[in-house]
Structures are given as structure tokens and as C-alpha cells.
Amino acid sequence: MENLSTIERILAAKQSLPGALLPILHDIQDALGYIPPDAVPSIARALNLSRAEVHGVITYYHYFRQTPPGRHVVRVCRAEACQSVGCEALATHVQSALACEFHATSADGDLTLEAVYCLGHCAVGPNIQIDETTLHARMTPEKFDRLLAELRSKP
Amino acid sequence: MSTTFYIPCDSTALALGADAVARSIVTESAQRQLDVTIVRNGSRGLFWLEPMIEVVTPRGRIAYGPVAATDIPSLLDAGLLTGGAHALCLGPVEDIPYLKRQQRISLRRVGVTDPLSVEDYLAHGGTLGLHRALGMTEVEIVKEVTDSGLRGRGGAAFPTGIKWNTVLNASALQKYIVCNADEGDSGTFSDRMLMEGDPFQLIEGMAIAALAVGATQGYIYVRSEYPHAIAALNAAVIKATQNGWLGDSLLGTGKRFHLEVRKAAGAYVCGEETALLESLEGRRGIVRAKPPLPAISGLFGQPTVINNVITFASVPDILAQGAAAYQSFGSGRSRGTLPFQLTGNIKQGGLVEVPFGLTLRELLYDFGGGSLSGRPLRAVQVGGPLGAYMPESQFDTVLDYEAFAAVNAVLGHGGIVAFDDTVDMLKQARYAMEFCAIESCGKCTPCRIGSTRGVEVIDRLKADRPGQIELLRDLCDTLQNGSLCAMGSMTPYPVLSALNHFPEDFSRRQT
Numbered sequence: 057m058e059n060l061s062t063i064e065r066i067l068a069a070k071q072s073l074p075g076a077l078l079p080i081l082h083d084i085q086d087a088l089g090y091i092p093p094d095a096v097p098s099i100a101r102a103l104n105l106s107r108a109e110v111h112g113v114i115t116y117y118h119y120f121r122q123t124p125p126g127r128h129v130v131r132v133c134r135a136e137a138c139q140s141v142g143c144e145a146l147a148t149h150v151q152s153a154l155a156c157e158f159h160a161t162s163a164d165g166d167l168t169l170e171a172v173y174c175l176g177h178c179a180v181g182p183n184i185q186i187d188e189t190t191l192h193a194r195m196t197p198e199k200f201d202r203l204l205a206e207l208r209s210k211p
Numbered sequence: 212m213s214t215t216f217y218i219p220c221d222s223t224a225l226a227l228g229a230d231a232v233a234r235s236i237v238t239e240s241a242q243r244q245l246d247v248t249i250v251r252n253g254s255r256g257l258f259w260l261e262p263m264i265e266v267v268t269p270r271g272r273i274a275y276g277p278v279a280a281t282d283i284p285s286l287l288d289a290g291l292l293t294g295g296a297h298a299l300c301l302g303p304v305e306d307i308p309y310l311k312r313q314q315r316i317s318l319r320r321v322g323v324t325d326p327l328s329v330e331d332y333l334a335h336g337g338t339l340g341l342h343r344a345l346g347m348t349e350v351e352i353v354k355e356v357t358d359s360g361l362r363g364r365g366g367a368a369f370p371t372g373i374k375w376n377t378v379l380n381a382s383a384l385q386k387y388i389v390c391n392a393d394e395g396d397s398g399t400f401s402d403r404m405l406m407e408g409d410p411f412q413l414i415e416g417m418a419i420a421a422l423a424v425g426a427t428q429g430y431i432y433v434r435s436e437y438p439h440a441i442a443a444l445n446a447a448v449i450k451a452t453q454n455g456w457l458g459d460s461l462l463g464t465g466k467r468f469h470l471e472v473r474k475a476a477g478a479y480v481c482g483e484e485t486a487l488l489e490s491l492e493g494r495r496g497i498v499r500a501k502p503p504l505p506a507i508s509g510l511f512g513q514p515t516v517i518n519n520v521i522t523f524a525s526v527p528d529i530l531a532q533g534a535a536a537y538q539s540f541g542s543g544r545s546r547g548t549l550p551f552q553l554t555g556n557i558k559q560g561g562l563v564e565v566p567f568g569l570t571l572r573e574l575l576y577d578f579g580g581g582s583l584s585g586r587p588l589r590a591v592q593v594g595g596p597l598g599a600y601m602p603e604s605q606f607d608t609v610l611d612y613e614a615f616a617a618v619n620a621v622l623g624h625g626g627i628v629a630f631d632d633t634v635d636m637l638k639q640a641r642y643a644m645e646f647c648a649i650e651s652c653g654k655c656t657p658c659r660i661g662s663t664r665g666v667e668v669i670d671r672l673k674a675d676r677p678g679q680i681e682l683l684r685d686l687c688d689t690l691q692n693g694s695l696c697a698m699g700s701m702t703p704y705p706v707l708s709a710l711n712h713f714p715e716d717f718s719r720r721q722t
Contacts, residue, residue, distance in 0.1 A: 074492075074511065075473075075491050075492045075493040075511075076493055077493030077494070078473065078474070078475075078476060078490065078491075078493055079473065079474070081476070082435075082474050082476070103493070109494075112495055113493070113494060113495055116478065116495040116496065117476035117477055117478050117495075117496070118476070118477035118478060119435045119475075119476035119477035120476055133397075135397030135398075135596070136397040136398060136555065136592055136596060136628045136639075136642070137397045137398045137554040137555040137626075137628045138397070139639075139642070140555035140556040140628055140629060140630045140631075140634070141555065141556055141583065172436060172477075173395065173397065173479060173596075173646070173650075174395060174396065174397040174398075174399075174436065175436055176222070176223075176394065176399070176400040176403040176436065176437060177222065177223040177226050177258075177400065178397060178398045178399070178400060178552065178554035178555065178560070178626070178628065179223070179258035179259070179400075179552070179553065179554045179557070179560025179561050180223060180226065180227060180258050180259075180261070180560065181554075181555070183226060185436075188438050189438050189439065191222055191223075191225055191226035192226055193223065193226035193227050194227070
């Protein structure tokens, strides 16, 4: 199992950090795109925790996911500052454009749609984030459609 | 001779296309055989003008904005390299009124320097505070911070010096410095701008805090929604260590302070200090009961200074310039400056660092220029998702902690979200409850259950069921007085302020 060797490598590197669980979970998600259920026993063993404790932490935090995401992750900010400039209309449009709800992946597996409560660009909303570091401000339904076509045309 | 351009690497500027602008300048000037040097600075915080580029000329730094990549050829034609006239030219950057009217202390280097340049940092007064602190006793450093009147900038406004003194007087083998960089409030970005635009200042402030209380290990807990800030901090920690601002011997004095950046994972409640500490320890971010205070029993049960980014970032200047200089700014018991963040439906959104004492109206209209949509401003939420919605009749409230408390509002972290007259305040009140329901850590019943009941009551109110307003008030009273932390106890601020100041959005459904 390629995943398991990745997980063992991460555990070996991080397990002795004080408060190691979140750094470990981040590294696993960064490497694999999600935290596979079969990682939980290994993590629990390495940190001398119960599997329930590890599961509890993974499921508590919005950022961690337990299933593989689509090829791209689209995060739409739905917090107050973006609400004041129409993010709810944008959110409705994005859901219909992807034909999926928030916290779900489009049927073709291309895009996972997530809501986020503030990306910190509140003077130029509505804001969205594609994958981990690409940001787009002043998003409109028209701009989103262009962006989507671009994302889908890339291999 | 090479001409120097400043193009922001701030993530808001990136979201508006700053990288494409930088690429266009490189390719266009190469084609024209022009010799240019590009420095990526932080943002000045004039976000409606981003991407704002600056060119260094004998007349100083001349700004242009908002610049699109496609504007570069015409800008170069107009003599961009010498600060030539163009429709996008804003003149010398320091003379732009929005900037000129500010008093930048904690963000004074942001937008001016290359965030990761050690030379820039030193040339603009960096490490002066640390140098002075290294020559002082622990008690003297704490006294300086206490005398400055600095209060926690995360929102609760607790006097920083008193907190540090508690940690100083606690005896333990290990003490910690923790920076709360979980800036989750909508309408705030001053922490992000500082971390991306001047990370060394935060590091220096934390190092001074470590000297003040005798701590040797620190953590910066940054939200996962801020990948650019995390990258900047990680790079800055490495450079700071190489330069002896962190590590086993601070500036060669033998005093030790190590710092590590930790990534959060999207739980809003982890902005609450005890939940943050739980998260740092590797657990679910569940709020702890206080006492004991984190200053007595914090991270891993040890005495811990936990402060917000801007609080730590204010400290180097307080040490360098002295407490009296900082104390001389402000209003009433609110001393110094606060970086306000003008956001939402506002024409000139951005960062405004000013001393306490201006009015909300001055910020909204003199700086902000009114609404972005051109419609009247109807409600302004100050202090994040747990802050009150303020109507036009309260716009003359003076921006200081006590004046806001007097009108049942909170200044919080200085985030200001403007809404025009299309806003439905019942919907905003419902959102506040819904947000609390999603983000509640679940430890205390009023917050965990009350928030869900709140959504239901507001839905019934919307459906014209009688008696719901009374129920909603009663529920808010329970939340406010029975919750363990600010998540539950402050959710009533947006709900009740919406109800009290905008009854027409509720009552037409009740009569």
C-alpha cells in the first residue's frame, strides 16, 4: 500500500512533536488529498491515542476530509462581508453550474465544492479559492463560468 | 540604471491579479529593453486600488492603480518608469489622502518593504525593540507594556501588561508564548496583512514577550484559510533564526526562544484562546472552563501568554519608542491605534490604522466613501460575526472600546462590514444563529442547543407564528448569560441588535 508507507513516513517524522496530531493530519491530507480511514489505527498507535480520539479530531475540524476530493476544490466564501456584496446569489449559481451541493463533488469527479467562512479578502468580495492557493476576488456568475471552463479544459 | 517596481504579494492583491501584472511588466520591459527590478511588497491596504504598483523615482514612490496586466503597455508608453502621467496614476503614494490621514504603527512597514528582506526590516527600524528589551529586566519590559496602555487586539481588549505580569509571576520550568492568528471573523484581515506583509515584526514582538516572562518556546497558530500567511511566516522564521532573532541565543545574549508555525483546520471557535490551546495540543478545539486562566495553566498546563497578532506586533514599537509615545495616541482608556478594516459593501474598502477616537461615520464616509452599490448604507456590523449590527443613528459613535460598549456594541478586532439598504436583517439574525450552530464546539448547552433553537424560532417568526419575538429574546438571554465562552454569549449581539434597531424587518411578520 503506497498510502500506508506515506503515512508511516509522516508519522516517523512528526510523532515526537508536542501536540503532533494536527500537524500529522495536515501532512497526510497534503500528501494524499484526504485522510483515509485506514490511517486512523496507525496514527492512534503512534501517538498512544484511541482510534476514537483520532476519529474525533478528524471529524471535528471542517478542513479535514475523509474521502478523496475532486480534481479541484472550489471554496466559496459565504461569510457576512461577502454576503453584503451578493455571495448567496453566487453560491446558488455555483451549485447549479457544478450540479452539486456544498460539501459534495460534481458527478464527473472534477470539482469538490466547499463553503468557507472568510478567506480574509473582505474588501473585494465575493471571494473564492481554487485548490490551496489560487484566489479570485469580485467573483460574478459570469466570471465563474469562464473560470470553470478553464479548469475543466485543463488536463 | 535599473528602475525598481513594487508590486504587492499580499494575497488580496493576488486575488485581484497582481501576479499577472508583475509578469506583464517583466515581458513588456524585456521587449522594450528596459532595465527593471521588481520587489514584491505587502499591500498598503488600499484594496479598491489593488493591484497597485509603485515605481521608484527621484520624486519618491509613484503609485498606479488599479492596474490590470493589459494596462502595462499603455503605462509604459506614458513613461511609467519615470512616474509619467496616466489615467491610473495616483501620484506619490505617501500623499494619497486615504494613507496620509492614517497613523500607521503596527502596520507601518506593511506595503513599504519586501516582507522577507532582512535588510529592509533593519533599515526601517526592525529589531530596535528587541535590542532594547535585551538590555532590560523582565519586570521592566512588562512595565513598559503595561504603561503603554496596550490592550489585546484580538477583540477582548484585556490589558496586555497585566496578562504578561501574571505569566511572569507564575513559576514553572516551561512557559509558552502563543500567537492567536486564527483570524476567523468575517470583515477582518489586519492579522493576515501583517503576517504576509511584515512577518518579522510579529516574530520580534513574540521574542520580546518571551524575554518579558521567561518563555523559551512559542507557537503561531494560523488558520488554514491563510496559506500565503503560513508560507510567509515559515520563511520568516527560518530567516529570523539565521539572524539570531530566534534560536538558542537571541542576538548573541544566550537567551533562548524557539518559534514554530502551526496550521489550524477550519474551526472558528479555535479563535477562542482555550479552544486554540486544546487544538495546539492535538485535540478537538473544545473550550476549557476558566479559571484557571491560560496565564496560569495554558498550553500543556504551563503558564502561557496568548495574544493576537496585532497585539504582539505593537510591542516592538512600544519598546523602541517607549510607552509614552504609544500612550499619547488614543481616546479614553483605549490607547494607541487600531487597524480598522473597512469591508463589505463599501466603495473604498481597505485597512485604516488610526488612533482610537474617530467616529464610525468618519470611517465609513471619509475613508470608505459610502456604499459600493451607491445605495444608502443601512446597517454596519462591527467586530465580526459576534458583533452588533449598527444602524445609521449610531454612526456617530466614537471608535473606542468603552463608547461601543455603552451602545451595546463591540469594537472587537476592528472589522467593519457595511450593508446597503437591500439587506434583510431577519436573514442576518438567522445567519448569526446558524453560524453559531455550525461552529459551536458543543461543550455548553446554551450555545450547542440554543443556536439551533434560535434558527427554528426565527424561521417560525418568518412564517408569522405569534409570540416568537419574546421567545427569541428569552433564548438570547440564556445564550448571553449561560454560555461558557464568547461564541454563545455574544451571538445575541448580532441577533438582538438586528431585532432592536431594525424591528420593521421582524415586526411586519408579527402583526
